[in-house]
Amino acid sequence: MLDESLLDDPEALARADRRELLRGAAEAGARVRTAVRHATEAGIAELKPDGRPRAVLIAGPGLAATGVAELLGTLAGASCPTTRLTPTGVAPASGALRWELPGWAGPVDLLLIATPDGSEPGLELLVEQAYRRGCSVVAVAPAGTPIVESVQGTHGLFVPMATAPYEPTEPLAASAPGVLWALLTPLLVLLDRTGLVSAPPEALEKVADRLDSVAERCGPAIAPYSNPAKTLAAELAEALPVIWTEGTSAGPAGRRFTAALAELAGRPALTAELPEALAAHSVLLAGALAAGADPDDFFRDRVEEAQALHARVVLLRDRPAGGLTAAPAARELALSHDTAISELEPEEGGELETLAELIAVTDFAAVYLALASRA
Known part of the structure; x- marks a missing residue:
């Protein structure tokens, strides 16, 4: 049950935010x-790579590393295979x-390690394995953690993770706002150097400015009425x-939103992803989760009876390839089944x-939903 009154009370939100999630979201640009x-x-800016790597391998725990791997793969596109080591x-x-390197990994490949922890013995073993294979290794992790010595001891490159200037009162979730950008940004700088x-620096400054603007x-x-994240959180309160x-950037953002x-x-x-989502979810929207599936819902006692779970479409759009868009068909399908739709x-x-x-917007929405639901 969502406590919508909490969304109107900044002080109550701050008291409920024991994990410092809102603070992390607001500090994403600074990170x-x-x-x-x-x-x-x-020293990444001074690197002079001798050509591109054959493949980029990415290792790390949890959703943070998964997000980094997916975003780097999306941004790199077809220029280089990018694989997350599961x-x-x-x-x-x-x-x-x-973690284990694939059998083909060798001197022409690049291993990236992204971890908000840095104490994983498995990553230390992976670094040693990469050193024996001749792979180049770059790691982003908190300073002073065991992985630092392993990377530097095998002639790898270590970049300290941009951490918050305060200690969180509870362990930081891997999908917490700010963690993704702290791990991803140094690797973007590195892969920019490799082509x-x-x-470039000016693009990353624009990213920071955009994150500040969203904050x-x-x-x-x-x-809430002028806050897109609070609005989305309220709309998803009793919905699936x-x-x-739709669009290159929207895919990873949607999957991260799901994980968050x-x-x-x-x-x-x-x-x-559209347009295939229309076929994949058409039966779902026509079934019991459709808003119009229960004709007796109009007569339901709003106090005594719990509201049935209904689907709500959230359409995340970026510039579609070639100017073609399936958004009109998506709206038509949702509305034909009396399913509400939110768009960003x-x-x-x-x-x-x-x-x-x-x-950033979906991160804020996930945080508000977590706080107002007392998750």
């Missing part, structure tokens, strides 16, 4: 700037996870989010800017 500075101080183990605890992505529009002091994405809803707010969600579309800008805006 980008700090991460760029850390990358520069680590960990194995008996538990998700840092001491239980293990795999376009992320101003979506901050806790902004009323069905997230449809689960980890932060404890809410399930479905996601798919970023302002004009570069690929990194639009991606940052979609991620």
Whole structure:
């Protein structure tokens, strides 16, 4: 049950935010700037790569590393294969996870390690394995953690993660706002130097500015009626989010939103990319989850009887390829089944800017939903 009154009370939101999630979302732009500075101080800007790597391998725990891998893969496109190394183990605890290089990995490949923890023995073993194979290794992790010595001891490059200037009162979630940008930004600087992505300093400054702009529009002091993140959180209060994405940047943003809803707010969600989402979810919208599926809902006692769960489409749009768009068909399908639809579309800008805006707004929405649901 969503406590919508909480969304109108910034002080109550602050008291409920024991994990400092709102603060992390507001500081995302600052994290980008700090991460760029850390990358520069680590010497990435002075690197002179001898050609491009054959493949980029990305390792790290949890949703943070998953998000980094997916975003780097999206931005790199077909210029270089980008693969996340999926960990194995008996538990998700840092001491239980293990990673293995693929058999073909060798001196022409690049291993990137992204971890907000840095104490994983499995990553230390992976670094040693990469050293024996001749892979180049670059790691982003908190300073002073065990992975630092492993990377530097095998002639790898270490970049300190841009951490908050305060200690969180509870362990930081992997999908917490700010963590993604702290891990991703130094790797964007690196891959810009190798020519795999376009992320020059001016583009990253625009990303930071866009994140700051979203924080101003979506901050806790902004009323729900003019706050797109609070509005979206309220719309999803009693709904099953069905997230449809269109455009290169929207896909990763939608999948991150799905993961953040689960980890932060404890809410399930479905996601798919247009136009295939229309076929994948058409039966779902025509079934019991459709808003018009229960004709007796109009007569339901709003106090005594719990509201039935209905689907709500969330359409995340970026510039579609070739100017073709399935958005009209998406709206028609949703409305034909009496299914409400929410839409988010970023302002004009570069690929990194639009991606940052979609991620930032949905991050704020997931946080508000978590806080107002007392998750």
